[in-house]
Amino acid sequence: MDLINLIVGFFLANVLGYGGGPASIPLMYQEIVNHYRWTTDHEFSNILALGNALPGPIATKIAAFVGYDVSGLAGALAALAATVVPSAAALIVLLKALQRFRQSDAVKGMTLLVQPVIAVMMLLLTYEMGESSIHHIGLWQSLGIAAVAFWAMIVKKIHPALVIVAAFAYGGIVLPLV
Amino acid sequence: MAEETEKRTGAYAQLAWAMIKTGILGYGGGPSVIPLIRYEAVTHYKWMNDDEFGEVLAIANALPGPIATKMGAYLGYRLKGVVGAAVGVLAHILPSCIAMIALLSAVQYLSESPVVQGMIGAVTPVIAVMLGEMAYQFGEKAVKGLGVALGIVFFGLSFALLQVIHLHPALVIALFLAYGAFHYRASAWFKRRRQEATGSNGNNDGDGDNSDNSGK
Numbered sequence: 267m268d269l270i271n272l273i274v275g276f277f278l279a280n281v282l283g284y285g286g287g288p289a290s291i292p293l294m295y296q297e298i299v300n301h302y303r304w305t306t307d308h309e310f311s312n313i314l315a316l317g318n319a320l321p322g323p324i325a326t327k328i329a330a331f332v333g334y335d336v337s338g339l340a341g342a343l344a345a346l347a348a349t350v351v352p353s354a355a356a357l358i359v360l361l362k363a364l365q366r367f368r369q370s371d372a373v374k375g376m377t378l379l380v381q382p383v384i385a386v387m388m389l390l391l392t393y394e395m396g397e398s399s400i401h402h403i404g405l406w407q408s409l410g411i412a413a414v415a416f417w418a419m420i421v422k423k424i425h426p427a428l429v430i431v432a433a434f435a436y437g438g439i440v441l442p443l444v
Numbered sequence: 445m446a447e448e449t450e451k452r453t454g455a456y457a458q459l460a461w462a463m464i465k466t467g468i469l470g471y472g473g474g475p476s477v478i479p480l481i482r483y484e485a486v487t488h489y490k491w492m493n494d495d496e497f498g499e500v501l502a503i504a505n506a507l508p509g510p511i512a513t514k515m516g517a518y519l520g521y522r523l524k525g526v527v528g529a530a531v532g533v534l535a536h537i538l539p540s541c542i543a544m545i546a547l548l549s550a551v552q553y554l555s556e557s558p559v560v561q562g563m564i565g566a567v568t569p570v571i572a573v574m575l576g577e578m579a580y581q582f583g584e585k586a587v588k589g590l591g592v593a594l595g596i597v598f599f600g601l602s603f604a605l606l607q608v609i610h611l612h613p614a615l616v617i618a619l620f621l622a623y624g625a626f627h628y629r630a631s632a633w634f635k636r637r638r639q640e641a642t643g644s645n646g647n648n649d650g651d652g653d654n655s656d657n658s659g660k
Contacts, residue, residue: 280508280509280510281508281509282508283508283509284508284612284614286473286474286475286510286511287473287474287510287511288473290508290509290510312548312551313544313548313551315551315555316544316547316548316551316554316555317544318555319551319554319555319557319560319564320540320543320544320547321467321468321469321470321471321539321540322467322468322470322512322536322537322539322540322541323470323474323477323510323511323512323513323536323537323540324473324510325509325510326510326513326537326540326541327537327540327541327544328544330537330540330541330542330544330545331541331544331545331548334545342541342545346537346541349509349510349513350509350510350513350517350533350537352509353507353508353509353510353513353514354509354513354514354516354517354518354529354533355517356507357500357503357504357507357514357517357518358517358518358521358529360503360507361499361500361503361518364499364503371628371629372624372625372626372628373625374628375623375624375625375626375627375628375629376499376621376624376625377495377496377498377499377624378586378589378590378624378627379598379620379621379623379624379627380498380499380501380502380617380620380621380624381498381582381583381585381586381589382582382583382586382590382595382598382599382601382602382620383502383598383602383606383616383617383620384498384501384502384578384582385579385580385582385583385586385599385602386579386599386602386603386606387505387602387606387613388478388575388576388578388579388582389575389576389579389583390603390606390607391475391575391579392572392575392576392579395472395475395476395568395569395571395572395575396569396572398472398568399565399568399569399572402561402564402565402568403565403566403568403569407565407566407569408568408569408572409569411566411569411570412569412570412572412573415569415570415573415574416573419570419573419574419577420573420577425483425488426469426479426480426483426570426574427465427469427480429570430469430480430567430570430571431469433563433566433567433569433570434563434566434567436562436566437562437563437564437565437566437567438559438560438562438563438566439559439562440562441558441561441562441565441566442558442559442561442562
């Protein structure tokens with residue numbers, strides 16, 4: 267019974283969650299705290315706080331914890347499946363359909379026309395990240411780290427993972443001391 | 445036979461490693477992960493080119509649900525079918541899911557910990573640089589495919605729709621996809637009209653005669 271509720275609850279929260287991670291949080295809150303009362307409001311805040319301190323998609327982190335809390339491993343798996351499978355399956359089906367018409371002008375046109383949109387979207391995200399960075403660690407640190415990151419990744423073509431780990435090290439060790 | 449097996453496990457291992465990496469380094473929510481996945485899929489392992497990645501990203505954005513798991517599932521599926529899709533997703537989310545379950549008792553300390561805050565703070569500009577690079581490269585491709593004039597028009601239109609009117613990104617992508625399906629036909633039609641208007645010698649298809657490109 268709990269398993270079915272987990273599947274339904276997390277399915278609804280995620281299928282309506284357009285716009286990425288943050289968009290699904292209020293929907294999950296609705297299902298988890300209000301509808302099924304799997305956690306209290308305070309507990310949900312703690313889950314969200316920890317979720318934001320860890321990497322990975324927020325929706326799956328919340329699903330894993332709440333599912334596990336409600337019904338152990340099976341619960342975690344049920345909640346995760348309901349979160350991940352519908353949209354992943356939809357994506358794969360759509361893209362397969364597109365593959366069939368890969369060579370057609372229509373698909374080529376579609377591939378081409380999403381490029382300006384993606385460019386603009388990424389630009390807007392860059393700006394938001396920049397804003398967030400300046401707000402969090404100030405202008406000069408942000409510019410400094412960005413400059414080093416630019417040199418490392420784009421000029422020297424160093425693997426981004428290494429740059430990120432270096433940023434973690436700097437941020438985790440040096441920044442708290444400042 | 446043994447070599448074949450090795451190549452097959454090689455693909456699973458590479459996929460899992462790529463998705464584990466992006467799942468552990470992907471701080472800062474959905475968008476942060478996109479350039480990381482792109483690096484693994486397009487630059488590092490060369491499983492697909494930027495054209496295809498852009499397409500997948502666009503359609504994935506038009507669907508609900510977490511972006512990372514959608515992309516991971518598609519990547520895995522493309523490499524190794526349904527099992528690959530499962531590997532792609534699980535490799536990405538397991539580390540953080542397990543950490544969630546194991547660490548909740550330490551939550552107060554962790555979320556306010558200056559170490560964690562410092563890590564998130566320092567990595568944000570790095571991700572910004574990756575996103576900026578992606579914006580630039582897709583912008584370059586757009587201009588190459590559309591020409592400067594039309595490119596600028598579509599950049600402006602995207603910006604207006606997304607940032608000024610605040611239309612939902614899924615809707616904007618749907619609009620551009622809808623136009624994109626007819627783009628080549630439309631531009632061929634425009635070219636023909638222009639040739640007809642300037643008389644029949646504006647033909648630049650290099651064959652020296654005055655016929656149009658009908659019958660395509």
